[in-house]
Amino acid sequence: MQTLEQLKCGVLEGCSSLKLSEGLTSFPIEIFTLSDTLEYLDLSSNNLSELPKDFGRLKKLKVFFCSNNEFVTYPQVLADCPKLDIIGFKANRIIDIPTNAISANLRWLILTNNQVSAIPASIGECYRLEKLMLAGNRLTALPDELQNCKALALLRLSANEIEIIPEWLFTLPKLSWLAFAGNPCSRNSTAEIEAPVIAYDSLQIKDRLGEGASGTIYRASRAGILQDVAVKVFKGDVTSDGYPEDEMSSSLQAGEHDTLVKILGKTDNIVESKTGLVMELIPKHYINLGNPPSLKSCTRDVFEPNVQYSAKQIINILISISSVANHLHERGIMHGDLYAHNMLIDDEGNTLFGDFGAATMYDRTKLSNVYALEQIEVSAFGYLVDDLLSLYAANHNDEFSMALGSIKDACLSTETHSRPNFEEIELQLAEIKLAV
Incomplete structure (x- = not known):
């Protein structure tokens, strides 16, 4: 400065x-x-x-x-x-x-x-x-x-007073990352969520692991339990993605999936009037798949120079993400931030997906076009496929890359209603994996 x-x-x-x-x-x-x-x-x-x-x-x-x-x-x-x-x-x-x-x-x-x-x-x-x-x-x-x-491509509408999402929004050809929690048109299911309450004073806060728009993540130990946990303490302010309480609600409503970081409970920081989530600690050998967009790339993630991934790693990542995305939409949750920078991978391509700051809960029984929101997120998945193909270590004209290229093209179709859903994508990826 x-x-x-x-x-x-x-x-x-x-x-x-x-x-x-x-x-x-x-x-x-x-x-x-x-x-x-x-x-x-x-x-x-x-x-x-x-x-x-x-x-x-x-x-x-x-x-x-x-x-x-x-x-x-x-x-x-x-x-x-x-x-x-x-x-x-x-x-x-x-x-x-x-x-x-x-x-x-x-x-x-x-x-x-x-x-x-x-x-x-x-x-x-x-x-x-x-x-x-x-x-x-x-x-x-x-x-x-x-x-x-x-x-x-990216639209943040959370924490407003919007009554109705216009139908034309679902037809925007590039829209891939959408958030509208905290509006009358979104679903607030806080009352439906049950999660163990872990007393804040039972946690011994240690080092800070990271910080984002909505909160800070710390390593902590629990009385009588050997394994450390991660505690995300929310800041309580409106972030670029919306209200922290909507993030907490979506995180809890998401339930369990192999690709999601497991939530152990929620806690209240009585001293600072802040709420938080207690999660399993992510193993140290997991690393971020990508980095957030730059001013130049705007809506696209950026990656470390010279990073390359094998077909096995790429297919494992994509199957994990398509599976968890399908799981979330079945529960009426749009993640809203399906990006590589919100994914952690190990050497085999095993993947963990998190950060529900931009997530929106919606009522699948009342939406006039029940698949419209899923098809927007499918577009984000198409960009993820595109990113991983650009990092593919082998021949970009082999059968593997061509098969993924077909999925990418279908996901990014400007005819939004013609895009596949995540269940269909997962099945196609499973077939591709057999040949890897």
Whole structure:
């Protein structure tokens, strides 16, 4: 992170990336000295509430983050930056989005955790839009014009006030990752869930294992039990995926499956008023299959360089994921984040799948098109197949890769209703495995 003093002194002349977080209450005009080179600007975690009228002078700006500030109105001047394609205004106080404020060039828009009640119809002009993050607002409906955004692949609608999911959403050809928990149109089955309650004071918290948007995972020991466990303590705030309590409900409702991390119970952190899940500890030899999308890849996972997998590893991974996805949808759960970065594998391709932060529970008996949500998730599976084929260690024109290529193409069909379901995919993969 740079400083305002460095900027004023000219030390940052010619830089393409700038990040300032110093409690700023007004936009530093010195930023315009970088207008010929600046491509990435992050002014998050300040006290800004407006941008200058000539903000469009930043003609080369591609990425602008302004989260955790004090904006009430989405700045219309953002539309004056011709190359700006990633914008993030998470956790402001935005109520209003002017009609012409959303640039048609946008590829990724983050408005998580604001007070937006309506998205302007002009969003339908964003033909490049791939990723739209709207969780934690006051939306009651989506503009019909959004159906014109044929490139839209990831949509977060959780923690709003949406009564009905429009039918056209199910026909978007690229939509693969959808979350809408915490709305009237989703199913809340907290009352149906029974899980052992493990007293928080019976756990001895040890080292931190990891942290995500919704919570922190710790290693812990339990009194009288030799084997350590993992404890996920939820932060209690609205995340980019929705409410932590919806994640807990979906995790518990998912039940048991060989590919799911086994949940031992839930706990209450009385001291900090936080809830948590107690899970089996994942063996150390499991590693992440992929890494989350980058700013460049937007909706697609990225992988470590030179990583390759055998046919046996790939088929084991895919059978595991198709099986658990079928298991979840039979229970009326859409995972919403079917990505390699949420999967852990061992050397044989044995797979564990987790992170229900974007999961949505839905009522299969009331949905007009009962398979529509599953077919959206099938598209995400198609991208997983595509990723693994790109990492295949052998001949990409052999029978194995061609067979998987056919499954990938079927999963990614732009005719969404023609995609196979996960039960059919699992059967096809089982046949392929016989030849591996």
